[in-house]
Amino acid sequence: MTSPKCRCDEPDFGGGRPVNEPSAKVSRVCPVCDWTTSVWHVDDGSAEAELHRHVQNAHDGSYEKESV
Numbered sequence: 001m002t003s004p005k006c007r008c009d010e011p012d013f014g015g016g017r018p019v020n021e022p023s024a025k026v027s028r029v030c031p032v033c034d035w036t037t038s039v040w041h042v043d044d045g046s047a048e049a050e051l052h053r054h055v056q057n058a059h060d061g062s063y064e065k066e067s068v
Contacts (some may be wrong), residue, residue: 001040021024023058026039027040027047028047028051029048030051031063031064032055033059037054
C-alpha cells in the first residue's frame with residue numbers, strides 16, 4: 001500500500017488543495033523519543049503508518065519508554 005503523495009506543488013492544483021477537500025496537516029509524535037512524523041495534508045492514516053514504521057525500526061516495536 002502506498003501513501004498518497006502531496007500534490008500541492010503540481011501545476012493543476014494551483015499550489016493548494018481542491019476547494020471541497022479539507023486540509024488536515026496531521027503529524028504524530030513518538031511516545032518513546034518525541035520524534036515527529038512528517039506533516040501530512042490529509043488525515044488518511046499516513047501519519048499513524050509512518051509513526052508505526054518508526055517505532056518498529058527504532059524501538060523494536062515497543063511504544064513504552066524504558067524504565068530508568
